[in-house]
Amino acid sequence: MDTPNLAPFPAQHDLGGNPRFRCTPVETDENAPPDDFGKRVDALRAVLRDRGLITTDEQRFNIESLPEAEYFDLTYYEKWLRAVAAVMIAKGVVSWEDLQ
Amino acid sequence: MATQPPRAESLALLDKLVTALKRRGIVSEEEIAQKQASADRANPMTGARMVARAWTDPEWRALLLRDGTAAAEAMGISMRGNPPLGVLEDTAKVHHLVVCTLCSCYPRAIIGYPPHWYKSAAYRSRAVREPRAVLAEFGTVLPAGIQVRVVDSTADFRWMVLPMRPEGTEGWTEDQLTALVTRDHLVGVSLPDAGGKASRAA
Numbered sequence: 188m189d190t191p192n193l194a195p196f197p198a199q200h201d202l203g204g205n206p207r208f209r210c211t212p213v214e215t216d217e218n219a220p221p222d223d224f225g226k227r228v229d230a231l232r233a234v235l236r237d238r239g240l241i242t243t244d245e246q247r248f249n250i251e252s253l254p255e256a257e258y259f260d261l262t263y264y265e266k267w268l269r270a271v272a273a274v275m276i277a278k279g280v281v282s283w284e285d286l287q
Numbered sequence: 288m289a290t291q292p293p294r295a296e297s298l299a300l301l302d303k304l305v306t307a308l309k310r311r312g313i314v315s316e317e318e319i320a321q322k323q324a325s326a327d328r329a330n331p332m333t334g335a336r337m338v339a340r341a342w343t344d345p346e347w348r349a350l351l352l353r354d355g356t357a358a359a360e361a362m363g364i365s366m367r368g369n370p371p372l373g374v375l376e377d378t379a380k381v382h383h384l385v386v387c388t389l390c391s392c393y394p395r396a397i398i399g400y401p402p403h404w405y406k407s408a409a410y411r412s413r414a415v416r417e418p419r420a421v422l423a424e425f426g427t428v429l430p431a432g433i434q435v436r437v438v439d440s441t442a443d444f445r446w447m448v449l450p451m452r453p454e455g456t457e458g459w460t461e462d463q464l465t466a467l468v469t470r471d472h473l474v475g476v477s478l479p480d481a482g483g484k485a486s487r488a489a
């Protein structure tokens with residue numbers, strides 16, 4: 188009888204060794220800095236961090252908690268923005284209505 | 288993927304979030320601009336200077352390997368709010384490669400924004416599984432006798448590589464050596480080479 192496989196399934200962000208990208212080459216020549224949107228998201232996050240309103244771990248947790256389809260579809264700073272917005276709503280800094 | 292422009296809904300979300308935060312007096316446009324200018328200023332030249340100095344000054348090298356954060360502060364870089372910085376010393380037997388398998392942790396204060404490939408799923412998943420194949424995609428082929436040690440950067444601890452001083456650089460000044468070192472050398476995907484940049488040192 189087969190033993191059930193009880194090994195934990197890695198979370199979506201835990202990509203180390205993930206075979207899904209085994210045949211995807213690294214785009215080594217992609218050196219572009221973030222676009223204006225990315226830089227603004229990054230700067231906003233830094234201001235909020237200085238205010239004590241968001242930590243790296245809160246941001247990380249909210250990125251890792253995105254639905255898998257969004258995690259692999261959104262661009263890097265789009266994921267950051269969603270995480271920052273989620274933390275601000277969770278803490279009552281802004282309201283859900285503010286962002287509609 | 289990450290190089291695609293943001294969706295219209297993301298631009299709108301950013302505007303709404305910033306507007307709401309401004310209305311509550313939590314952020315100002317000036318503060319955002321200041322943070323962006325500070326992020327734009329950080330660049331790999333700082334890490335390159337730290338490496339070049341380690342190649343010429345044994346005491347500095349010891350400090351750098353003992354406490355990367357203190358070494359960066361000694362270079363005039365504020366590391367406030369940054370996790371500790373560790374420095375990985377390449378030798379004739381061991382080469383180091385840095386990855387953040389969980390996301391994109393990177394010593395931004397001394398290298399600047401991470402490149403797209405560092406954040407890519409391909410790099411994050413493959414660097415730990417087949418580092419030599421990944422290195423080869425950067426044009427880096429190491430002799431079989433050299434061990435490759437892959438180190439995972441995390442939210443709580445960041446890493447940079449101290450590569451070996453290239454042959455043919457005897458007598459070079461610290462500035463000449465600094466000019467040899469690039470971002471990719473600090474991550475460990477390639478190695479500095481005096482031959483390729485000889486004209487810059489002349």
